[in-house]
Amino acid sequence: MPGYKSSIAFGVIGLGRFGYALAKTLSDNGKEVLVLDNNESKVKQIQDKVQQAFVIDQLDKPTLEEAGIQNCGTVIVCIGEHIEASILTTLNVIELGVPRVIAKAISAEHGRVLQKIGAEVVYPERERAIRLANSLTTPRVLDYIDLSNQYSISEIRLTEKLHGKTIFELNFRKKFGLNIIAIVRGNETIIEITPDLQLTTNDWVAVVGTKDSIIKFERYLTS
Template sequence: MARHSFGKAETVLVIGLGRFGNSVASALIRMGHEVLGVDEDAGRVQDAASRLTHVLQADCANPEALRQLGIAEFKTVVVAIGSDLEASILTALAVIEAGVPTIWAKATNERHGKILKSIGIKNVVYPEARMGQMVAHILTGKMMDFVDLDNDFAMVKTRAPSDIVGQTLEQAQIRQAHGVTVVGIKRPGETFTYAQASTVVQKDDLLIVLGETERVERFASRT
């Protein structure tokens, strides 16, 4: 395997081209970044080739394979292997040993995440858990969207409570009364705009609300 350079100062290496890896790689490309996608499975590589510009087949749990990929040239690597715990850990170790400064890794559960953190991965993501939490919030509440920003901090999209319709955000005193902040408002047929103290809440407005998870849950339940 030859070293690869794609004409930019930095290229992101995404290891593992399953659903999560493909999603990350495709999003990075849409944002204008160069991406090299790698997977041990030839079928996944062939499938990803129709969506990603640069794909290779390699076993990245093997330090020699990473060396041949030119791992030392990458500043950012995403280890998107989830289903094979051993492959995930061995690959993460090989990337750490190669001296890559920024590493993100997917974990399928808390145990997997703890192992990744224990070997030195600082940025661990739990895509399945986050998706499950988002769906649960939407199904059981009155939220139209839910984004977990941290363990106890979230952003939600919800309809404006009827008791603040006709008031400005300053008059409604949402932050003082509920401990959350309205950061954006969307009116039917319009795009989202930043919320201002003088913004008058109208019927059928959608609010983007930021705050501690329990507080935004309680606020959304009032709609």
């Protein structure tokens, strides 16, 4: 295994469904990606889609270093199902000096250990469940991204209730407690939100604000 010796944006360790989708999406978005996995067939499936892909038998520090994982700006450890391997691999990557290490966790306890050793933690299953619950309870919400325990970004489809109204007429920020960051109208995305901009039925409006404000706005549209 020759290893990748120059700097590279992202490293992905583990090619389960989450790791594969992550690596491919990063690469599709124009980012350089180094992928490591112990399954040769999985590596073959992705090797023509990413910058570098290596089969590694061990996840110890010397093997990771030989592969060049220390040259990545961000490494995502995607082997959450095997908790011991996840923790040890994450620790090895951190000790190799990678600036940013993100690790997939499958439980709160697993996540706490990963945080204690210095990793950022993601919970893919929990986040998918939260998005599904939000889509089921707020049917006009296309997407829902948590920024913190209090604030979120949502993309909401408007109703005829706001058709023809301008941002100024609505006094949008004061009335709803939300900031519009973009409007999707057909194939057009509007990012310059001027006071005289008129809203139309079925615009998708990306807003940022508190979760309570988003819920109240969605209820206002359907009341």
